Amino acid sequence: MSESKVSNKSNVKRQTQLGEVWTRLKKNKLAMTGVLIIIIMAIIAIFADFIAPYDYAEQNLSSSLQFPSKSHIFGTDEFGRDIFSRLIFGSRISLAVGFIAVGIAVIIGGILGSVAGFYGGVIDNFIMRCMDVLLSIPPILLSIAILAALGPGLMNLMIATGISAIPGYARIVRASVLSIKEQEFVEAARAVGSTDIRIIIKHIIPNCLAPLMVQATLGMASAILTAAGLSFIGLGIQPPTPEWGAMLSGGRGFIRDYPYITFFPGLAIAMTIFGLNVLGDGLRDALDPKLKN
């Protein structure tokens, strides 16, 4: 009975905190633009089957390389495929890559960071030195090395992008854990006999969520960018899957006469990244207690 009372209380508290953050975020016009872009992208990705006027793989050589027109608003590529439809289906790939890569990085990085911060000493030193090593390889290069070992493909692309992002999350979680674990409520939890794992999961992780959320939003942007870059150089997703980076790369041979083939996929990438970046920035400001007033 007393336990449910406590948890009810903490729920109320958390909601108001979230509400407070949301109120502050709403005042930031740029961040709201980001929210809007991301919502639109998500809707497009979910309802791609209904929005796209053509199938993404449908080839029609008689209408290849057509400039944007009423029937093909973004034009067609060298196989006569409708670029607009391909972009719409491509949003699924990019968002999936962003989500899953960040998911991998958050889970593994979060575990490593909380263990390092919580236990300190030799374990901390070992984990963080390993992270230093990973950090010293530029993410896109590390992804390339991993992809070369695993082979190209969507799943491997997500894994490679995810692994190369781990150190950033580990560092952030570790830093939060270090400051949180000294607080009295952790001591109290230990005094009533909570196990280490319970303390980490129930008390420490919920308190690291704010910086993690900011990093995850910005991290999704860089994961999508890295994945598009890898597909651009032919290491990521293989044709005919409509990935934005790969589409851009496919249009390179035609930039002299048909520049729109490279223009639209790049615009789609840039808009998504822009949306995530401004939202991440806005979240950071909204969560920053120094800027509260």
Add this chain to the structure above:
Amino acid sequence: MIKYILRRLLFFIPVILGVIFIVFTLLHITPGDPAKIILGQGATPESVQALRQEMGLNKPFLVQFFIYLRDLIIHQDIGISYVTKMPVMVSILGCLPYTFKLALASIFVGIIFGIPTGIISAVKQYSIFDNVTMVLALIGLSMPVFWLGLLLIILFSVQLGWLPASGFDSFKSMILPSLALGSQSVAMFARMTRSSMLEIIRQDYIRTIRAKGQKEIVITIMHTLRNSLIPIITIVGVQFGTLLGGALLTESVFSIPGIGRLMVDSIKTRDYPVVQGGVLIIAIFVCIVNLIVDIIYGFVDPRIKSQYV
């Protein structure tokens, strides 16, 4: 100061060893028998076995790693290309100058455009200049470097015909790639300079200097900027690593024969030793840059220096 540098150097060694270990492990788990790939389709099992023996591929993993490490340190040998049968190091050293020139030129673009923009934005906070440049910076951060590169080619090479679309030998041919790769740095440096300066601008000692009647320009450059330098130097250092990674894509767009281009070509021919060699060499350079940044901290920030006197 020497103590500080020595300490940094000691930290540097395990990181480099870790990087070499990761790259070696990844190369090791890459599918395909190197001996078979080198000898080609028609090789007899005996000759494959003989080459495996000669290359030490039958030895345990850790032994192979130490042989790799020994060859790397003593002979600067990081394997043989499957395709050209040449030492990987030779091809990489041939490409390195291009990648370096590109990264340095882009950092330069970033510094000369980014830092002054950040300074003006901070001094004139919330002015039109500040708002416009910060939105532009966000847009700059969101543009994929390969897309921006292609757009620049479309505009300046194809439409206007002012600048060449490929190569990296003349000054003219360096402009577009450096702008494409440097644009993100411009945005990054401008944002970092602005936010770092804004923290300092509000400090009491800046108000004191102003109260004493010091000229605004002196306050900005000698006091505010000087004290904001640590985060700016950090981001310049971090950015150098990112740029070496981004150089990969830029080189591919502008057909620059640098390491990135070499690696991309090698990926297509499955020439994995070259790919991993490229990763290794760039990672080592990133570590060296980090080391240099750490040492610069010591010179810029007397608090760090004083810890080691």
